[in-house]
Structures are given as C-alpha cells and as structure tokens.
Amino acid sequence: MSDAHSLDTLIEALRRLPGVGAKSASRMAFHLLQHDRNGAQVLSRALQDAVLQVHHCSRCNTFTEAELCEVCRDPQRDASKLAVVETPADQAALERTGAFRGYYFVLMGRLSPLDGVGPRDIGLHQLVARATDGHVSEVIVATNFTAEGEATAHVIAEALRSRGLTVTRLARGVPAGSELEYVDLGTIAHALVDRR
Amino acid sequence: MSDAHSLDTLIEALRRLPGVGAKSASRMAFHLLQHDRNGAQVLSRALQDAVLQVHHCSRCNTFTEAELCEVCRDPQRDASKLAVVETPADQAALERTGAFRGYYFVLMGRLSPLDGVGPRDIGLHQLVARATDGHVSEVIVATNFTAEGEATAHVIAEALRSRGLTVTRLARGVPAGSELEYVDLGTIAHALVDRR
Ligand SMILES: [Zn+2]
Numbered sequence: 001m002s003d004a005h006s007l008d009t010l011i012e013a014l015r016r017l018p019g020v021g022a023k024s025a026s027r028m029a030f031h032l033l034q035h036d037r038n039g040a041q042v043l044s045r046a047l048q049d050a051v052l053q054v055h056h057c058s059r060c061n062t063f064t065e066a067e068l069c070e071v072c073r074d075p076q077r078d079a080s081k082l083a084v085v086e087t088p089a090d091q092a093a094l095e096r097t098g099a100f101r102g103y104y105f106v107l108m109g110r111l112s113p114l115d116g117v118g119p120r121d122i123g124l125h126q127l128v129a130r131a132t133d134g135h136v137s138e139v140i141v142a143t144n145f146t147a148e149g150e151a152t153a154h155v156i157a158e159a160l161r162s163r164g165l166t167v168t169r170l171a172r173g174v175p176a177g178s179e180l181e182y183v184d185l186g187t188i189a190h191a192l193v194d195r196r
Numbered sequence: 197m198s199d200a201h202s203l204d205t206l207i208e209a210l211r212r213l214p215g216v217g218a219k220s221a222s223r224m225a226f227h228l229l230q231h232d233r234n235g236a237q238v239l240s241r242a243l244q245d246a247v248l249q250v251h252h253c254s255r256c257n258t259f260t261e262a263e264l265c266e267v268c269r270d271p272q273r274d275a276s277k278l279a280v281v282e283t284p285a286d287q288a289a290l291e292r293t294g295a296f297r298g299y300y301f302v303l304m305g306r307l308s309p310l311d312g313v314g315p316r317d318i319g320l321h322q323l324v325a326r327a328t329d330g331h332v333s334e335v336i337v338a339t340n341f342t343a344e345g346e347a348t349a350h351v352i353a354e355a356l357r358s359r360g361l362t363v364t365r366l367a368r369g370v371p372a373g374s375e376l377e378y379v380d381l382g383t384i385a386h387a388l389v390d391r392r
C-alpha cells in the first residue's frame with residue numbers, strides 16, 4: 001500500500017481479527033491514522049492490559065481478573081444447579097433472563113473435530129471435577145442448538161450421567177440452528193422452565 | 197459482559213474501529229484472549245509503532261515514514277503531470293495500471309459538508325501550492341465518481357484553473373470488457389457525452 005513499513009505491519013496485524021479481510025484492515029488502519037490516532041493508542045493499551053490481566057476463573061473457566069469470577073464468588077446462588085454454556089456471551093444471555101440462579105461452567109468453545117477442537121480444549125475434565133464437587137445435583141447443558149453445540153451436549157451428558165448426575169438440556173423452545181446470544185429473553189426463559 | 201474490567205475496556209476500544217459494532221467487538225476480544233494472545237500483542241505493538249512512525253509526506257500528503265514518500269523521491273517521473281486522488285488505496289489502483297508516470301497529491305479524504313469536511317480538511321491550500329511549483333502543467337483529477345468525489349473535483353478544478361493550470365478529469369465511460377446491454381443507463385449516457 002505504501003512505503004510506510006509500520007503501516008503495512010499494522011494492516012497485517014488487523015487482519016488477524018476475526019471477520020477482517022484485506023480491504024477492511026486497510027480501511028481500519030487508514031481511519032485510525034488519519035482520523036483517530038488517540039483511538040489507536042487507546043486500543044493499543046487496552047490490548048496490552050487485557051492480555052496481562054485477563055485469565056480464566058479457576059472454578060467456572062470464564063474470563064476474570066480475579067482468582068474467582070463475580071458469579072462464582074456469590075454465596076447466594078443455588079449450589080445444586082450448574083449451567084454449562086459455550087461462551088461468556090451465552091452466560092450473559094442466560095443471566096439477563098433472571099430465570100437461573102445456579103452457577104455456571106463456561107466451555108470457552110465447543111467440540112469441533114474438523115477444527116481440531118476436542119474434549120480437552122473445552123475443559124471436559126475440569127467440568128467433571130466441578131460437577132462432582134458434592135453440591136451439584138443437576139447440570140443444565142445450555143450449549144447452542146447448532147450441530148456442534150448438540151454434539152458437545154451429547155458428550156458432556158454421557159460423561160456426567162455415568163457419574164450419577166442428573167443432566168438436563170434447555171427445552172426445544174429455542175429455535176433449532178440458532179445461537180443463544182441472538183435469541184430473545186422470553187424464549188430462553190421458557191426453555192429454561194421446560195428443561196428436560 | 198464480565199467482571200473483567202480490562203476486557204470491557206478492550207471491547208469499547210475495538211468499537212472505535214470503523215464497521216465494528218458491539219457484537220463484533222465482543223467476538224474479536226473473545227477470539228484474541230481465548231485463541232490468539234500473541235496476535236493481541238502483535239496488534240498492540242503495531243498500533244503503537246504506526247502512530248509513532250507514520251506521518252504525511254510533506255509533498256503529496258500520503259502516509260510515509262520518511263520526509264518524502266517513495267513516489268515523491270523518484271526522479272524518473274514526469275514532473276509536468278500531477279494526479280489528485282482521494283486515498284492511498286486509490287493511488288495504488290492507478291499505479292497498478294502502469295498508465296500514469298507523473299506524481300500524485302493524496303487528499304486523504306473528500307469534501308463532505310454534511311460530515312463537516314471542508315476544503316481545509318482535504319489540504320486544498322497545500323494542493324494549490326504543490327500544483328503551482330512551476331513544473332506541473334496538467335492536473336488530472338482522479339477523485340471517485342461519487343457525488344462527494346464529483347463535488348471535490350469541481351472545487352479543485354475551480355481553484356487550479358483560476359491559476360492558469362490545465363485541469364483534466366478521468367473519462368467516464370463503459371468499463372473495458374463489458375457489454376452495452378448490461379451497462380447502466382447513466383454510465384452509457386456519460387460515455388456518450390464524453391465520446392472522443
Ligand atoms: Zn467463575
């Protein structure tokens with residue numbers, strides 16, 4: 001694009017963002033350098049800070065800056081219920097319904113054999129340890145109703161049922177093929193009540 | 197989204213990128229922290245480096261790390277011809293044709309009164325100074341054929357013609373390789389007017 005080497009490097013770096021191709025990356029770099037250099041510096045610092053400070057909750061595996069996340073630190077929740085979700089965004093969607101007061105385990109992904117994502121990558125071992133802590137009696141598998149989410153739910157259910165736990169799945173109120181993050185609150189709330 | 201403050205800050209910072217909304221920003225932050233922490237650090241450094249090192253060519257206004265950009269430093273070009281383009285990407289498109297061997301002036305934008313972008317913001321004063329250096333005899337206005345690009349071309353032509361310069365515009369016409377039957381009417385009408 002230019003003889004500005006650091007500009008080309010910036011465009012290459014922006015292309016590592018999901019959903020950003022060559023044209024978008026050039027447009028982003030142009031915008032930042034021409035119109036929002038302060039934004040570029042804010043973003044640079046934010047990336048550095050997040051990489052240094054964000055890690056995984058030792059109990060539920062979501063992102064946190066503390067040893068335990070805010071939800072896991074809350075003693076008012078129902079310790080007999082554990083909801084398993086794919087991402088923090090899915091957890092946030094469940095929380096917004098106000099219909100679930102148990103704890104969570106966040107897989108931070110889903111099984112995807114074609115992409116080389118296996119049971120170890122979604123922390124299945126850690127989930128089994130969490131679910132067999134002696135307090136949890138029901139695990140509600142709230143993975144997405146996509147092919148990969150269903151396969152993930154199946155593997156989790158197998159692993160937990162063999163250890164004597166009750167495993168339920170969000171009811172089919174959630175439209176097949178959709179991702180929780182985009183489903184309206186009422187549908188999620190009904191699906192939670194009708195879990196089977 | 198979480199009790200990770202630096203994660204929320206990162207999502208806010210990503211939203212300053214053009215075309216990135218709340219959902220995309222969350223997805224980008226999740227991807228970087230879960231799957232590509234090295235990419236986050238590379239991007240952080242690239243932003244910092246670009247802000248520190250990239251500035252504007254003192255002659256043509258494009259991005260460069262030197263006092264003069266590579267094109268302006270090239271003594272083999274035709275100093276009597278100056279092409280005016282909106283962005284470095286437009287300049288690159290013209291360069292790829294191999295059909296222009298003069299120098300450039302890069303506006304780094306276009307007139308857009310509704311967005312508060314006036315003649316000063318596109319460096320009109322600097323362009324006039326560049327075009328009246330005594331060597332330039334023809335200015336080829338290669339702004340885009342959009343409403344804003346046409347308005348910009350008009351203002352530039354007025355300013356330069358009043359100083360005795362020859363000002364031309366890229367021809368409007370039927371794209372090479374296309375069949376008339378499938379070309380929109382406006383384009384055919386322009387091609388008819390600009391016939392040679
Ligand atoms: Zn937690």
Ligand SMILES: [Zn+2]
Nearest residue numbers: 253256265268
């Ligand atoms: Zn230059």
